[in-house]
Amino acid sequence: MLLLATGDLIAYSYAPGRPGFSSGAELLRALPPGAIAADVVVEDVMAEPSWDMSTSTMLDLARRARSAVLERGFDGVVITHGTDTLEETAYLVDLLAGRAAERGTIALTGATRSLDELSPDGPRNLASSITAAADGALRGAGAVVCVNDEIHAARWVTKVDATSVAAFSSGTFPVLGRVVGGRVEPLSAPPPRPPAFVGDPASDxxxxxxxxxxxxxxxxxxxxxxxxxxxxxxxxxxxxxxxxxxxxxxxxxxxxxxxxxxxxxxxxxxxxxxxxxxxxxxxxxxxxxxxxxxxxxxxxxxxxxxxxxxxxxxxxxxxx
Known part of the structure; x- marks a missing residue:
């Protein structure tokens, strides 16, 4: 399993005297024993805040995720990301996944609360996302968003609440599944895969x-x-x-x-x-x-x- 960590609120602490970001490895070490469902390799990715995320950074994350599965042999990928543009990056990753969608799951996640807030949602979202990406039940679904133990298709998911841990919804479409007891519980079929991409996406x-x-x-x-x-x-x-x-x-x-x-x-x-x-x-x-x-x-x-x-x-x- 590959973890691409981009920082943002899921990795941030406002604690007096020690504010700042935790690395991907530090986020994993903070999880309780037994919470990680797979062996994880971490890569920290320099990225802008989610609300100021550039298209080039989104494209880089999409290419890294696809390459991790197709060329580097990872069974799945988790991307930590700020929530403001999480749905956009998730869908671009999905569009560019290609054959990687058949071989592994790419799960994106984030947090509404910082690490030092009461009951931060980031650690659980990260653990659940690793579970989702490692579970073969989602093979073929492409990119998904895993937050609040719910698994949403990248095509359908939307941020609907800027302050709640239940920040994302698939609206009139069903969630693909839930993470329950350390495994994925499938609930519905994913949307059809997008057409194959050819060449490089337009920049403007x-x-x-x-x-x-x-x-x-x-x-x-x-x-x-x-x-x-x-x-x-x-x-x-x-x-x-x-x-x-x-x-x-x-x-x-x-x-x-x-x-x-x-x-x-x-x-x-x-x-x-x-x-x-x-x-x-x-x-x-x-x-x-x-x-x-x-x-x-x-x-x-x-x-x-x-x-x-x-x-x-x-x-x-x-x-x-």
């Missing part, structure tokens, strides 16, 4: 939240600044203001994909298969996010752009 994809009265300049500005693709956060089933339709059509003609996601939980129905009204953006070239949250649709578009031009992106999302 913009995410724009739409609102009543938004103008086309919001889209053209990010493209003029170098964005290779745009994700729009719409409402309902994926509705965006009509004022954007002409610009969506123009960007599509220029080979710049525009993906429409929703701020709501939606199913993976293709945008062009929605009833008249909800699927209007598809008629001018927009691509549906297939139920992904807007932030995750951004990383999906980055990966899809590695497969080729706008037609390849459309096909990739069609198989998501």
């Amino acid at each position: 994809v913009a995410l724009i939240k739409t609102y009543p009265g938004i103008g086309p300049a919001s889209l053209t500005a990010v493209v003029d600044a170098g964005a290779q693709g745009v994700v729009l956060e719409g409402t309902g089933l994926g509705n965006v203001p009509v004022e954007l339709f002409t610009t969506i059509a123009e960007l599509t003609e220029w080979g710049i994909p525009v993906v429409v996601a929703s701020r709501c939980r939606t199913h993976a129905t293709p945008l062009d298969e929605l009833r008249l009204g909800a699927g209007l953006a598809a008629r001018v070239g927009a691509i549906g996010a297939r139920g992904l949250a807007p932030s995750k649709a951004r990383y999906a578009l980055m990966v899809a752009l590695g497969t080729g031009g706008i037609d390849a992106v459309r096909d990739w999302f069609g198989r998501l």
Whole structure:
């Protein structure tokens, strides 16, 4: 088992006179005897705070995790991470896992409370994540998030509470399982695996939240600044203001994909298969996010752009 430790709150103590981060090895040593379900090799990874995590760091973690399973022979990987962008990193890791998802489990975890708070959640989350990554019951599930003894699919998980130890939820989707008594108790099937990735993900994809009265300049500005693709956060089933339709059509003609996601939980129905009204953006070239949250649709578009031009992106999302 490989532990990639990135610091953040799960490893931090505010104790007077000795504030600072614990290394991955120190986190393991602090666990009670018998709490670790596998032999663990630790690698500390220099990383920004989760709320300021760069895409390059996320990509590095994804590549390290995949390489650990495919090239270095580890049975599983645990990544400790801050909770602010945990779901984004988890999904990017999942998208880039490839064949590693068939050979091992990659579990990400974090903490809402620091090490020196009363009843810190980090130690238990770490122990449970090691159990989850070591248990063959999750083989094939890809990247998961393990917190509060619950195991969430990277595609579905969302942070819903900034202060509770029950900070994450899969919403209308079921949790994959729970860690009970030092083993994984499976509860539901994981989502379908994402399409294979080809090439390197695009480095610049913009995410724009739409609102009543938004103008086309919001889209053209990010493209003029170098964005290779745009994700729009719409409402309902994926509705965006009509004022954007002409610009969506123009960007599509220029080979710049525009993906429409929703701020709501939606199913993976293709945008062009929605009833008249909800699927209007598809008629001018927009691509549906297939139920992904807007932030995750951004990383999906980055990966899809590695497969080729706008037609390849459309096909990739069609198989998501």
